[in-house]
Amino acid sequence: MNSKICSLNWRPFTLSFTEPFNGSKHHFSVKRGIFIELVDDFGVKGFGEVSPLENETGEKIDHLIGLIENYGPFLLKYLEEKPVFFSENTALTLQSGLDIALLDLRAKTINKSVAEFISSDPIALTLRSNAIIGTIGTSEIIDYAKVIVENGYRALKVKVGASSLENDFERLRILREEFPEILLRVDANGSWNRTTAFKAIDKFAKINISLIEQPISPEDVEGLNQLSNYSDIPIAADESIHSRILRDNIFDGSAVDYIVLKPMLLGGITTAWAIAQKALQCDIKIIVTTAFDSSIGIAAAVQLAAAIRNGEFHGLATGEYLKSDLILKTLKPERGMIHLHDQVGLGIIPERDAVDKIAHGPWRNIELCV
Secondary structure, three states, X not given: OOOOEEEEEEEEEEEEEXXXXXOOOOEEEEEEEEEEEXXXXXXXXXXXXXXXXXXXXXOOHHHHHXXXXXXXHHHHHHHHHOOOOOOOOOOHHHHHHHHHHHHHHHHHHOOOEHHHHHOOOOXXXXXXXXXXXXXXXXXXXXXXXXHXXXXXXXXXXXXXXXXXXXXXXXXXXXXXXXXXXXXXEEEOOOOEOHHHHHHHHHHHHHHOEEEEEOOEOOXXXXXXXXXXXXXXXXXXXXXXHHOHHHHHHHHHHXXXXXXXXXXXXXXXXXXHHHHHHHHHHOOOEEEEEOOOOOHHHHHHHHHHHHHHOOOOEEEOOHHHHEOOOOOOOOOOOEOOEEEOOOOOEOOOOOOHHHHHHHEOOOOEEEEOOO
């Protein structure tokens, strides 16, 4: 029998970055979020975070705080009763934060990791991660990549689509020439139209690109299917997976080779795990990534990837960009690898000193056992 959740606590925070990250469509220099803490009647704590990509999802921190105040206990109760709770009208990052905290707490009560809690099969104890490079120019990209490779990464994901296809090809060409053994992926974040995407496939095949992520608009599932059928380079859907309708269309037609799962943007680990099972039934491969979260969100992605246990290079290295965090030592790969030995819950515990440095506003809470 599960313990009773007696306290829902939260505090807003702002993460700062070591340098701005420029993506295909979005740019980050800070990331706002809400730290979630659940406490049960035995004093066991579970931790989560609500961390939207505000410009992409439209979810604003002040609005999400209002939802916690007004509906937090209801959402928490609903998640406990019906874990896979997905609605197009629900603030998915709020659902994610509560789901992650609840899984962290429940796994701790039986002395298991979250990955072991959600999966009945053996989990991966070591995960491989790609590094990520933004839309930096041709003149800088080699020196930038050299540092990454020297730090042990063997796979790079490069953002494309913010400039011309010719410029992107040149950036990738010199990377391939300098690092012939590195696995190279690209992510266009839906920046291209179909014509440009077909041209990119033809050009990128010449330099051994291993994956093209979200080449065209998320809504263009038919186009993704056409590109996947045409291309020898695997095609992945990312933003398309955030919509239940689009996701179902992708699964119905096996429209892509890979899907990218960001648990923070999908409603949490529980929902992402259910999506992963459906993808595997459709013979679609899976990559798990973060959304420039704190170490709590990173740990959630790590636990999901460990449960999926497929040996892929996942996207777990965005902590490299964090200057501040909810813990003093940010969770990030070592030599391109993350190890999960002897973990309980999410495997991390936020530190009060770190939280105090990045928080704005006092702790707020709702007592549930009164």
